[in-house]
Amino acid sequence: MKPQSTKVMAASAALMMFLGACQRPQTETDAGTGTGAATAAMTTSVIPRPAQVEPRSGQFLLTGKTPLRVSAGDGEATRIARDFAARLRQARGFEPQVGTGESDGAVNFLIDPKAPLASDEAYTLDITDRGATITARAPVGLFYGAVTLWQLATADGGQGDARIAAQRIEDAPRFVWRGLMLDVARHFRSVDEVKALLDQMALHKLNTFHWHLTDDQGWRIQIRQYPKLTEVGGCRIPAGAAGRDADGKPKPYCGYYTQDEIRDVVQYAAQRFITVVPEIDLPGHAQAAIAAYPQLGVTGQAPPVSPDWGINTWLFNVDDGTFTFLENVLGEVMELFPSRYIHLGGDEAAKDQWQKSPAVQAKLRELNLKDEMQLQSWFMGRLGTFIESKGRRLIGWDEILEGGPPADATVMSWRGTQGAIDAARAGHDVVLSPAPDLYFDHIQSDAADETPGRLDVISLKDVYGYQVVPVQLSAEQAKHVLGAQANLWTEHMRTNDRVQRALFPRAAALAENTWTPAPRHDWNDFLQRMPADMARYRAAGFHAADSAFAVRFAAQTAADGRGTVTLSNQSGFGQIRYTTDGSEPSPTSSAYAQPLAVSLPATIKANAFVDGKPLAATRSFAVDAKNLRTRGSHALRSCKKGLTLRLEDDAPANGKPDGDRAILLTDVFDPCWVYDGAELDGIGTLEVRVGQLPHNFQLWKDAKLVVTRPATVPGGALEVRLDGCEGKPVATLPLAPARRSDGLSTLQATLPALSGRHDLCFTFASGGYNPMWAIDEVTLLPGR
Structure with missing residues (x-):
């Protein structure tokens, strides 16, 4: 694709500033700081980003009384217009009527086989304060233009009439x-x-x-x-x-x-x-x-x-x-x-x-x-x-x-x-x-x-x-x-x-x-358009992941015995706000700025917000003496990083036929994990929750990579070593009790007196590879 012209780039920049009137841009105060923070006003909430956008003055008011116009006898344009109307009904609660003949104040759906467009999938969308016109040379382009207009009409996530900034969009796909x-x-x-x-x-x-x-x-x-x-x-x-x-x-x-x-x-x-x-x-x-x-x-x-x-x-x-x-x-x-x-x-x-x-x-x-x-x-x-x-x-x-x-x-x-x-x-x-x-x-x-x-x-x-x-x-x-x-x-x-x-x-x-043409790719701008897209998923009942925006918690014990909790999210986008009183975080809750020192026990709830709207589901973290010394399997390190998977257990965690199943981290080739930098001062007991999974993997020539360790006790054991997997054995947790349950089992062992930070290596010496044993979580408990 040719790089975007200087004229179009300037027009796009002007549009970013203009759209503030009806689609308020995010500022650094709104979005927080970090790699994903907003650095400029967002364009319009359309994904994928259109190839060219030219601003115009004014706004178009789209209501239930706005006529949708098609050419007489154009069945495809009529179908696309009706689809657009139905989507508006679902998203905003009103459904414009479809008729024939162009008119002011309408949304016109035009298929012109002679339109000077790049492909059948291309379209133009002209929006003025008097109406909107979608033009394409084939039905597919008309449909994509209607999708763009629908995204513009749903950018604020609200109900009722929609105000859309006047603009001209010329758009076509990069790949077929x-x-x-x-x-x-x-x-x-x-x-x-x-x-x-x-x-x-x-x-x-x-x-x-x-x-x-x-x-x-x-x-x-x-x-x-x-x-x-x-x-x-x-x-x-x-x-x-x-x-x-x-x-x-x-x-x-x-x-x-x-x-x-x-x-x-x-x-x-x-x-x-x-x-x-x-x-x-x-x-x-x-x-x-x-x-x-x-x-x-x-x-x-x-x-x-x-x-x-x-x-x-x-x-x-x-x-x-x-x-x-x-x-x-x-x-x-x-x-x-x-x-x-x-x-x-x-x-x-x-x-x-x-x-x-x-x-x-x-x-x-x-x-x-x-x-x-x-x-x-x-x-x-x-x-x-x-x-x-x-x-x-x-x-x-x-x-x-x-x-x-x-x-x-x-x-x-x-x-x-x-x-x-x-x-x-x-x-x-x-x-x-x-x-x-x-x-x-x-x-x-x-x-x-x-x-x-x-x-x-x-x-x-x-x-x-x-x-x-x-x-x-x-x-x-x-x-x-x-x-x-x-x-x-x-x-x-x-x-x-x-x-x-x-x-x-x-x-x-x-x-x-x-x-979108490669010169128009912009990760930070994409993030600015994502809140509207996430809201559309929620409105449709579609369960899109919020992994990029969800708050994560990292906790450790402070010197005075309190807990220190760090909050972040993957994308660095949005302002994180939190509560400690059990209430749901809101746009007016305390803004996170530095690690939190909390008295034990405490519960922190947090979310990231942009323009007063949550980016994800609220996440909650209970801070107590046990949780501060507990690591889930996701926080352990694979010894060899072979075929590492997050697997759902084959049996419910609570034993009920339709109950939730635990998610266990395992390496199909070698069930060996490291708890890095374990603080062992005052620790006397090791508690490990384990599960077993069927080894239902056909590995062909890679089967030779599967490691088995001979059982040193009847039924096998989880063996724990200090400072490396060839280090000194410090605990043996027999697996025999866990073999009696399809679900999770909690094992305990007494640790020798140790001090300072050490890596703990966990290996399953079970005498075979089926079932695959996996760790759900590890907890370090004080001595008795």
Whole structure:
């Protein structure tokens, strides 16, 4: 994209100052200090930020009596205008009427195929004190213009009439692929839940929904010719306590979409100008399909639908009958999905079974192929040719490059960016969706109340700052970059609430990254627009995460025996205000300026505010002698930082069937943790709350990295060492009592007399790796 012109930049700056009349800017006094503090008046609360904004004098008053005008006979413009009116009714409580013919004082919705705009997705929005006009050359651009006007009308979060600053917006997207991927194979989401996600995508101008419908853990799409795919492949028995009912009997986890439901979702998305790209993963991640039809596999045996995460080794075979099956499946898929692209996976296809199979090896020789990677390329190419014969195009994960990709394949790069670089240099179109940068199953903060997911942290700011076009590409090669997509794998996302929190508001940052021209990216300005966006999520009942803004507490014992508590938030944005009397913090509560010295016991409640509005849910922290010496698992350090995860326990913490489950930090490779700098003066007892998790991970070649330690006492023990994991043993906590409970158990041990600060290393010497033992929290107690 060309840099913004000096004229437009000056106009945008002028608009920032002008908008104060109806959308009050944040000042440093309002926002506090820190890296995210407001440094200038905010523009207008639109995400993604428009490409160009030119200020005008005056304001437009949008009310229930404001007419919405379309050209006679323009059905698409009429539908978009009615959608706009319905959204106003939901957000502000009034619904303007739609009529025909342009008029003053109206909002005019115009589709002009000859409009001099950059693309079908582009639009102009002219707002004066006499009305507003949205112009686009295609319905999709008109829809995006209406979304922008709706955001302007809801910027203050209020009800009733809306005052909108006069301005002219010229807008067009930076990339054509602006996507989210949702995995429903691991954890199924209902049609209504998917639609709620599509609504939020549309309101952020995201246009591609990649639907991961099949995997080892579940087949989620009805195929008429093969009913067992959903009857058998749509159910699994979860690992551990989650897979047993109250009587100890197997408790299946099931779910799939009927073809009518698929059509409904595809139509719903199309009405919001979102393309749904289906994924049928192959030749690996096929265990659910092979469980349903064992003849499709290499061994002829029927595995269970997998309860395990990771890389399972069940592959489709390479027989003609299997290709007939896959072509029949893809034929039905293409009947349901009109998208240009059909995603065929191609990732993590462990070749063990192919290597051991005489039949597969005979096929490899018959085709005169060098190895199994070339066989996979042939496999993908054969199916790619089939879908191309139907007028579609193959897209797959970057492993399809390894044996030579099909000629017209589009590559989705997930193993970092190298796959995108190699593909673009070879002339293939690419979509960037690399791990960990755009993998939204990574947690977004290290706070105690963060949802389950992978470590390390991928924050809101990280996503905003992600560079979509690799610097290694030339300008000509960069033309192959279609855009970017965030992926949400749901192994650890059991509930829809967690799915929504994992996706938004990070998806809003991705939306701006992929829509707005790079010279217009501005993290601090984005933060200024986030309060309005967070308010919109709340109004819609959508559970977006507030991790970037939520107050965090760090406490320690002061010299006089009181507690010292430090307050902060991840983004450094907003003024933190707090109370100590149990009341909810408000914009007039005490402003946080320095660490708080409090008498014990005390309870601190805090939130961050901008322009008098809270940025997050209130957080509370109880300060007492025990809490000051307690660290949750999130505050412990992994010894080796292998495959570290925040995992939900498989059993409720309180023993009730539907109770909340604890979130436990664990390293799948090595359950070893360090409590850094423990203050041991006067400490005589160590209390550790532990849990056990099923080791339901298929690690393929990485299985050799799993560490087991021999049990030194019957049932195993949690062993504690001083100043390093090879240091002096100071405590042994037998695990036998904890083995009797599926939930959490509290263990205690007496410590020898120690003084000063020391690192404490915790290792589970249990004699095996299943179950995985994990620490919930560690407490240091005074001597008796």
